[in-house]
Amino acid sequence: MADIATVGLELDVSKMRQGGAIARAELERYAKVAKLTTEEQRKLNESFGVTGKAAGSAAIGIKEVGTAATRTATQSLTVTRAFSQMRGGALSLAQGIIGETVPGVTQLTNALGTLAGGAPLVVGIGVGIAAIAGAFKLLTTESRHAKEALDEIRASLLDMTKDTRQQLSFQLETIGVQLADAEERLRRAQQGRLVSRGKVGAVQVVDAAEVQRARDAVADLNSLLIRTTRQLDILDREEKAKRQAAALRDAAEATRKWREEAERLGREWQRFLGTSKTGTLSDLVLTPSEMRNRLRLFNQGVRQVGFTGREQELRERLGRILVPIERATEQTIEAAQDLIIVADSMAAAVGNAFEVWVTGAKSAKEAFRDLIASMLRDLARLAIQRAIIEPLSRFFLRGLVAGESRGLIPLGTTTSGPASASVVPTGAPAVAGIGGVVNMAVNFNVAALDAPGVAALLQQQSGTIATIVGDAARRSTGFRRQLT
Amino acid sequence: MAMDDGSRDIEKIKKMLDRRIRDFETQIGDAVLTSIRDGSSITSAPGQPVVTGELRDSFKFVQIGTRLRVFSSLFWAPFIEEGSRTRQFRIAGQRAGLLGGLFATKRQLTLRSKRGGFHSVKLTRVNIQPLVDDIVRKVAQGG
Numbered sequence: 001m002a003d004i005a006t007v008g009l010e011l012d013v014s015k016m017r018q019g020g021a022i023a024r025a026e027l028e029r030y031a032k033v034a035k036l037t038t039e040e041q042r043k044l045n046e047s048f049g050v051t052g053k054a055a056g057s058a059a060i061g062i063k064e065v066g067t068a069a070t071r072t073a074t075q076s077l078t079v080t081r082a083f084s085q086m087r088g089g090a091l092s093l094a095q096g097i098i099g100e101t102v103p104g105v106t107q108l109t110n111a112l113g114t115l116a117g118g119a120p121l122v123v124g125i126g127v128g129i130a131a132i133a134g135a136f137k138l139l140t141t142e143s144r145h146a147k148e149a150l151d152e153i154r155a156s157l158l159d160m161t162k163d164t165r166q167q168l169s170f171q172l173e174t175i176g177v178q179l180a181d182a183e184e185r186l187r188r189a190q191q192g193r194l195v196s197r198g199k200v201g202a203v204q205v206v207d208a209a210e211v212q213r214a215r216d217a218v219a220d221l222n223s224l225l226i227r228t229t230r231q232l233d234i235l236d237r238e239e240k241a242k243r244q245a246a247a248l249r250d251a252a253e254a255t256r257k258w259r260e261e262a263e264r265l266g267r268e269w270q271r272f273l274g275t276s277k278t279g280t281l282s283d284l285v286l287t288p289s290e291m292r293n294r295l296r297l298f299n300q301g302v303r304q305v306g307f308t309g310r311e312q313e314l315r316e317r318l319g320r321i322l323v324p325i326e327r328a329t330e331q332t333i334e335a336a337q338d339l340i341i342v343a344d345s346m347a348a349a350v351g352n353a354f355e356v357w358v359t360g361a362k363s364a365k366e367a368f369r370d371l372i373a374s375m376l377r378d379l380a381r382l383a384i385q386r387a388i389i390e391p392l393s394r395f396f397l398r399g400l401v402a403g404e405s406r407g408l409i410p411l412g413t414t415t416s417g418p419a420s421a422s423v424v425p426t427g428a429p430a431v432a433g434i435g436g437v438v439n440m441a442v443n444f445n446v447a448a449l450d451a452p453g454v455a456a457l458l459q460q461q462s463g464t465i466a467t468i469v470g471d472a473a474r475r476s477t478g479f480r481r482q483l484t
Numbered sequence: 485m486a487m488d489d490g491s492r493d494i495e496k497i498k499k500m501l502d503r504r505i506r507d508f509e510t511q512i513g514d515a516v517l518t519s520i521r522d523g524s525s526i527t528s529a530p531g532q533p534v535v536t537g538e539l540r541d542s543f544k545f546v547q548i549g550t551r552l553r554v555f556s557s558l559f560w561a562p563f564i565e566e567g568s569r570t571r572q573f574r575i576a577g578q579r580a581g582l583l584g585g586l587f588a589t590k591r592q593l594t595l596r597s598k599r600g601g602f603h604s605v606k607l608t609r610v611n612i613q614p615l616v617d618d619i620v621r622k623v624a625q626g627g
Contacts, residue, residue, distance in 0.1 A: 007555065007561045007565045008554050009555070010551060010553045011551070011554075012552075013508065013512065021617075022501065022623055023501055030497055044494075047494065048501075060616055064605065065553060
């Protein structure tokens with residue numbers, strides 16, 4: 001309803017369509033015209049739901065509407081909308097992860113495949129870099145896991161939305177002022193009945209006029225009595241109190257479900273945060289500022305509605321429910337910021353290392369040393385992102401070992417491939433940061449390589465690299481904790 | 485009943501039924517609105533008291549699907565319906581303590597209008613069934 005109803009009636013006439021009096025009357029008229037037998041008429045009635053004692057019932061659903069019910073419905077709608085926004089945020093997050101990571105990995109893989117296939121001399125480079133592609137494929141797998149987790153979150157939010165709509169909009173609609181007023185109205189009505197009886201007994205009959213006045217008074221009092229009796233009927237005393245108590249219990253049960261769902265949501269978010277490794281979080285659709293806005297809207301959605309009396313209790317319960325969700329959202333924001341930092345930094349380090357390596361600005365040894373030192377600094381700084389960093393750490397360690405286990409051919413100092421090669425992967429123009437890894441235009445100048453070959457380099461320099469790793473680990477207590 | 489004509493007849497019945505239901509919905513909404521706003525001999529609702537007509541004109545009839553709602557948006561409409569300011573004073577009394585609660589039970593409104601009275605919504609609700617029966621009878625005979 002567009003208006004805020006303060007008093008009124010709401011009628012549900014859905015029963016009239018199936019098995020109602022109008023249907024029955026219409027069917028009876030048709031039966032007379034068509035001269036149906038009793039059996040035919042019975043089947044026809046059944047097809048329209050007109051059966052048994054309920055047939056011909058003109059009953060309609062009816063209930064009073066008021067401020068409390070409207071406020072509860074508004075509150076329910078606001079919470080539902082807030083959850084819907086959260087669901088939208090989660091989906092945006094998933095879409096951002098999937099939409100950004102997968103194309104990036106594909107692009108990188110294609111670029112590296114072209115690199116490996118088009119330059120026989122740098123097969124070692126290709127295979128080595130292919131390991132990077134493998135790592136990014138790992139990110140793809142993890143992003144799928146994240147998507148699954150977000151799907152579960154989405155399902156939970158849908159359940160909560162449904163639960164909100166059903167539990168709060170309809171069950172709590174009868175709670176509030178009606179419950180608070182029930183005893184008061186009942187006491188007032190009973191008091192009115194007693195007063196009426198007392199006045200009737202106190203009338204003194206003196207003469208005919210007095211008798212007439214007494215009769216009028218009795219009539220008036222009887223009218224008052226009828227009204228108060230009707231009020232008593234409206235209240236339906238104990239039975240209504242029981243129903244409202246049951247509704248309160250249902251509300252408490254719904255609140256408990258909310259709390260459980262919220263806690264489960266928090267756990268899901270934690271799991272999501274612990275397993276997702278995107279590598280392209282700076283391009284996420286949902287930025288931290290947007291997430292904060294959603295959190296603020298979420299809070300406002302609950303707080304903007306005024307509460308009085310017993311609804312205060314409900315508000316406090318809702319507030320407690322929101323705590324784990326807010327915490328999970330804050331953690332998401334922090335994790336997203338950390339991920340953006342580490343992803344940007346690592347991508348820049350990788351890009352710079354390979355750039356200076358292949359362009360000959362630095363030797364491979366220096367490039368790798370700078371690269372690994374940079375990586376270690378990032379790893380140490382972001383020790384809290386254990387689940388995300390460890391696979392990358394393993395990759396670098398594994399990548400060093402992989403050069404040996406895959407039996408790379410030492411290429412020696414003689415170059416037999418093209419003197420230079422230019423590989424420009426398809427995609428967007430070269431950009432800095434993460435995009436620089438994926439879309440960077442790589443210019444090869446094999447002659448500039450001062451090492452006998454990457455495979456040989458890795459084999460020969462593994463001790464050096466291990467020393468660098470060890471030194472960095474010793475320098476950084478944070479990274480040492482990370483490794484242990 | 486000829487079965488080949490049966491399905492066609494059922495469709496006709498359904499169409500007729502839809503029309504009757506729509507008529508019923510419209511009429512029951514109008515009847516409830518009239519009962520609450522102007523009073524009704526069927527429901528014995530007195531209707532709304534009229535001084536300026538603001539309260540009477542504030543009641544509206546809205547239909548969404550199979551739900552009909554007759555309501556007022558005036559903030560003071562509930563107090564005319566209740567015939568008292570008890571609720572407000574009771575809430576204030578509960579917050580203030582026992583003395584305020586006792587004070588709250590004696591705030592009955594005085595009906596100054598010669599038309600209408602209190603409890604129209606409640607009386608309409610209590611006596612809704614005779615109202616529905618009356619309209620069903622009219623609608624059923626209308627075809």
